[in-house]
Amino acid sequence: MASKKTETVNVNARLNRRTILKGAAALGVFGSSFPMPAIAQETTWTLANSMRSVANPYHASFAKGGADFAKSIGATYETLATEGNSEKGVSDIRALLQRTGGKLILNVDPNDSPDARVIVEEVKKAGGFVVTQWNKPDDLHPWDFDPNYVAHMSFDGVPTAEAIANELFKAFGGEGGIVALGGILSNVPAIERKLGLDNAIAKTNGKVTLLDFQPADWNEQKAFDITQAWLTRFGDQVKGVFAANDGMGMGALEALRQNGLAGKVPVVGIDGIDAAVTAIEAGEFAGTVAWDPIWTGGMGLAIPYAHATGKIDITKEPREHREFYGTGIIVSKDTVADYKNNPPKVDYNDLWGKATGQIQYRS
Amino acid sequence: MMQPVLEVRNVSKSFPGVKALDNVSFHINKGEVVGLIGENGAGKSSLLKVLNGIYQPDEGKVLVDGREIIITSPRHAFDSGIAMVFQEQSILPTLTVAENIFLGREEEFLRFGLISKSRMNAAAAEELKKVHLSTHPAMRCADLSFADRQMIEIAKALSLDSRIKTDVTILLDEPTSVLEQKEIELLFRIIGDLKQRASIVFISHRLEEVLEISDRVYVMRDGQIVQELAAKDATVKELHQHMVGRQLHHEYYREARQATPSAKTVLECVDLNRDGAFSNISFELHEGEVLGIAGVIGSGREDLARCLAGHTSPDGGNLLVNGTAVHFGAAYDATAKGVGLVPSERKVEGLVAPFSVAENMTLAALPKFVSGGIISFSSEKAVAADWVSRLKIKTPSTATSAGSLSGGNQQKVVLAKWRIAGVRVLILDHPTRGIDVGSKEDVYELVRDMTAEGLAVILLGDTLDEVIGLSNRILVMRDGEITARFEAPPGGKPTQVELVRHMV
């Protein structure tokens, strides 16, 4: 394997080798729903991350972040996958609460917003601690469930999308038409990212126009087909493609490639998946936003653990430490080398170091 | 004495509670046509299933050309020279004529693993010639009439004849029940030709036909062969006596019980018309009347029946029930107005086979058995039991699945269903098709009972004889139009010849 690798992709190759090793860990994930050794539950807290599935890169890294933190403090760690099923997600958590006798620290990306309330209530009843990510009802707040509902963290899609859209405009010279691929219409991140794009376009004072917007439901294949249709409809009016996530961006890029336009029409995405980073290096992507899911995966456990072990008292923390946005890292042509050479570090002692303000509710 | 082509020796077969075949011995010689008759449930079908490899006998043996064989499957029977034409058609509508004829035997047309369609179609054309069918072999069977499909079924069996070195026996289970007179004559000519090369077992409820075509006749009753006789010496009456073990009722169609209809019109058609099916249909149907409709296949009488029952909609004209114009959007609209259809496709349309006798009977009148949203099983069961005894339905219990009953008893269940639903007009489409003589008489008795109670019946009879015998009045249809009307009071019935003149 190493024989074919060039020096420049070595860092990345190592990252991948690490994740491949996690293939074995993933097997462990499935296996780990068997009862834990009794010692673990008597002496210390059990840590768990719950998310949709380890099949997508974002959540795979999210799980890895949780496992990394657990290892750093020598605690038992479990990954719970909902597989897109709210029922399964909640009942797995319930089972784990029971098994650990409530001595559970949970970092959960709920399958659906309403699930968050059920999960928070269950955890409070059992006496555990929980941090939620991305999805929760607007009227559900950590401070209403002191001290068990420790925090909610999210990312503000609006400024993120606005920033990455500007990277796109810069790539084609700031003047001309673009097309945009959105996520599932009713999805909060999809709405925020669309809003950010609209803001960015408005600020160009008509220099950039949105030729068409189509939701591709976060789906690579759909993005491919829609981009093809756009090439027929708009031809060379398309100066750039905005995709609300990298997966759709990759679909768009391959459609461009089929038409000999890869590298000529820039694409941007959001999420910072490896393929997008590579495409940036190849000059085919103009940029992406890395969420640093290793940080969210680890910090969502580190904060409640700090409270559980008495290092902080969460009930005394300000609200911007209870409901806060994380930081997205813009990766573009200029910053990609730096990003790859210095992957973001996680400092578990700097609990709110990457928090960027209290969550705003737009409705 | 010559060696029988096919012989059954002392075969018995039991099912839980029933001895379907009881020490049956039977043989057929080369070039012989043997008739096999008996009431439904007498064991004919079981015997055929043993010969066709669907059932394995509990006792006794089967010999082909004097050698004992154990027939394991229909395919094995076929390869041993025994081909069966099923009563329920085994023609697949989605395949072409040629594909149906050679289904499961495509290997003779294979070259490098691929089927040669041209060779298969040519071979099929040869087989179709034998049954004088001009259908193109590449036609899909869905596009053929029921009668044509029956002929293809026969052609499929006959295809064995040119492909097997040993002697061939063809089992024909009720081949004529869906054929019209002309086609029956054709079939008989074919059987005549075939006698040169094959032996034939012929099963039919039409005893005249059996006598006409057979050399010898076996009569079955209660799982046993009760009589074997030479056809040339036998009479229909004699066969009937052996079958039922009692005298044939001298008054077959119960003409003495034929009611005089009241003057009250329950159903009236005025210039009813459906494009491509029938046109200008006008008649009145009175309380207590049996109105027969005669006509060949394609005369439009089946279409008319389905239209009257709300299965299809007319394109023009008026339909009045009890003097009010009605428009049926679906069959349940018709049911709600008291019009019910007993279809000829009992298995497909009239009966939910896996449902019990009681469930089938109450199907069209379920609301009557529901209180507070719950079906009352006790009242359902009581009503069903009452009808089982009134109609003399042979069933172990009202909980037996209707599909397991014999054809005649199934038909009675369907009739009971409509009686329970309280219909006032009942359309009977071939009510006695494929059921035995004893059950037919029961059905005729039922028709008289119904009219005595003031129900009106529209009858599309299985035979002209039946239409004439049962009806008060007869309409004759041809090409979608009424070509003649006959009064048919007891003692003043029109003859078949009179009717046929207007049919063709």
Next chain:
Amino acid sequence: MKPVSVSNGNLLGHWRRWAPVVVLLALCILISLFNGNFLTFGNFIRLLNSAAIPIVLCMGATFIILMGSIDLSIEGVVALTAVIVSLLVLNDISPYALSLWAVPIAVAVGGMMGLLNGVLHIKLKTPSFMTTLGVGFAGVGVATTILGGTTVRISDPTFRFLSLGRVLEIPMAVWIAAVAVAVAYVIQERTRLGRWLYAIGTDEMTARHAGIPIERTRILIFGIAGLFYGLGGVLAAAQFGQGHALISQGRLFTTITAVVVGGTALSGGVGSVINSVIGVFIVVVLANGLVLMGVEPYVQQGVQGLLIIAAVALALDRSRLDVVK
């Protein structure tokens, strides 16, 4: 000789058989009225490009549906074979570089999964619905486990030629899909398996009486379908230049929709692989056309939903005509 009597219902049936083609032509005309670019050569190639993978998948799915079964394992098989082929050609994770030799291996894995579907379905007598659902989940699960949620990037230009290459201006994937259709058509029309799957789908009891080896036929057909899905997985990997467990997301629904829209009845026995090719084009042309015509995204989903319902209604009606003798 007597004329063949064709009743009204059957004349209507003839009409319905051509309904998918009529729908497709009507769509094409309608779209080209709105946007002249629709009828350009460039767009024609793009349509073919979008249709290639769904067509390959539909070849397998049509066989299964004709047989009266259903196959929900499509996404699982595509995901696993795409991941396997990505790992076997020159890539950024594993050391293998089998180039095109990886293709038969991946296709064979697809075939094995299909056989597994068939064997479980027949031997355990579980409905194909449940069996294939299970095998499909297993496929995605194994693909996920192999990669642990990451993506393999393919760097083998020969392999990517399967999608990106052009011969006579037509993308390679389209040529491959055309060959798949030809093979499927020959299986359907000219082999015993093809004949038997129609017979089984129409009336299994009659087929059994005719001496057709039902179990063996069913298992083989599932295996053949798996081969097509495997090929679909290979083409998906070649198209996106990567393999990951989610590469097949949404393929099952598209495939079944195309089969049904093409006029193959879910009840079995009625339809053809050619119908499904038409079905794929209806779905692809519609998706392309809705974007070309600038239809509101919210409305698009409604239009697509209506199309599916209309198509199912057509298919249902036709199958009823065939059942009622």
